Amino acid sequence: MVSDRSAQYVRLRRGCHLWHQQAGGWGMSNAGLVVGRDQSLLIDTLYDLRLTRRMLDAFAEHTEHAPVTTLVNTHGNGDHWFGNELVPSAEIVAARGSLADMLQVQPPDMLRLTAAATPSGLFARSIFDRFEFTGITPRLPDRLFDRELTLDIGGTCVRLIDVGPAHTAGDTIVHVPHARTVYTGDIVFAGGTPVVWHGPFDNWIAACELILGLDVQTVVPGHGPVTTKAALHATRAYLEYVHDQASARFAAGMTVGEATRTIPLGRFAELPESERLAVNVHTVYRELDPGHTQLDGPDLFGCMAELACPQPSP
Numbered sequence: 001m002v003s004d005r006s007a008q009y010v011r012l013r014r015g016c017h018l019w020h021q022q023a024g025g026w027g028m029s030n031a032g033l034v035v036g037r038d039q040s041l042l043i044d045t046l047y048d049l050r051l052t053r054r055m056l057d058a059f060a061e062h063t064e065h066a067p068v069t070t071l072v073n074t075h076g077n078g079d080h081w082f083g084n085e086l087v088p089s090a091e092i093v094a095a096r097g098s099l100a101d102m103l104q105v106q107p108p109d110m111l112r113l114t115a116a117a118t119p120s121g122l123f124a125r126s127i128f129d130r131f132e133f134t135g136i137t138p139r140l141p142d143r144l145f146d147r148e149l150t151l152d153i154g155g156t157c158v159r160l161i162d163v164g165p166a167h168t169a170g171d172t173i174v175h176v177p178h179a180r181t182v183y184t185g186d187i188v189f190a191g192g193t194p195v196v197w198h199g200p201f202d203n204w205i206a207a208c209e210l211i212l213g214l215d216v217q218t219v220v221p222g223h224g225p226v227t228t229k230a231a232l233h234a235t236r237a238y239l240e241y242v243h244d245q246a247s248a249r250f251a252a253g254m255t256v257g258e259a260t261r262t263i264p265l266g267r268f269a270e271l272p273e274s275e276r277l278a279v280n281v282h283t284v285y286r287e288l289d290p291g292h293t294q295l296d297g298p299d300l301f302g303c304m305a306e307l308a309c310p311q312p313s314p
């Protein structure tokens with residue numbers, strides 16, 4: 001087992017493996033590997049080239065005899081695909097919706113976001129300063145799929161299911177039936193706060209139900225340690241709670257800012273990255289009122305900055 005304080009290689013069941021970035025926090029995602037007879041499937045790359053290289057080195061004992069022929073990006077957030085160029089010989093597969101997200105936010109956008117002399121820039125710098133967004137050449141998917149795609153990875157059957165739009169515009173889960181294992185991408189933040197960039201909430205809740213209905217023992221989240229189906233119940237509870245609370249405030253005529261400031265997080269308050277509530281409330285308002293202003297990435301980081309580090313009133 002390769003391990004240090006910040007990342008760990010974990011051997012799961014029957015050809016399934018995990019690279020877990022234990023440090024946690026924004027952008028510290030997991031990657032997975034499914035090893036077949038003579039080839040492997042890589043599930044996601046990481047936020048920068050240094051982190052991705054380290055993950056590939058940890059998997060090398062398997063990929064030397066079973067090279068990565070396919071790479072699936074579970075969705076279009078950079079922490080799951082910015083390292084793609086380091087797997088040049090693999091065919092990259094993603095859900096159709098994920099491509100739109102990949103085209104929208106690329107490494108130069110992250111550089112701009114983290115360089116801005118604004119509260120959102122300051123906040124983005126504080127959470128993303130451990131990543132190196134320069135020198136990355138984006139490598140986009142070679143093959144897009146709709147709804148579901150079954151792959152044969154050296155004799156191992158792997159199902160890709162797009163359960164989005166939910167967390168993002170396309171959210172792929174990777175089900176390995178014979179290992180009773182599912183890699184959920186960011187449908188599960190184990191021990192963290194879900195962030196609903198896209199929605200609708202109902203789709204994400206339906207995705208939780210779908211995973212709960214699978215014959216699986218091992219649930220590999222997009223962030224956080226390997227877990228079980230209990231994580232799906234926790235995710236669903238958070239989404240239902242925030243949706244109910246935000247909807248009630250919308251019905252009462254509150255602004256999105258008032259709603260965000262007055263929702264008590266209760267038992268969810270202890271989850272890290274609780275400031276994601278600002279994005280989640282905004283998404284509920286967009287669902288309830290399609291005319292509601294659509295904020296861009298920097299604006300949303302600005303809303304989270306306000307919640308994470310409120311400015312003293314004058």
Ligand SMILES: [Zn+2]
Pocket residue numbers: 027029077079080186222223
């Ligand atoms: Zn992520």
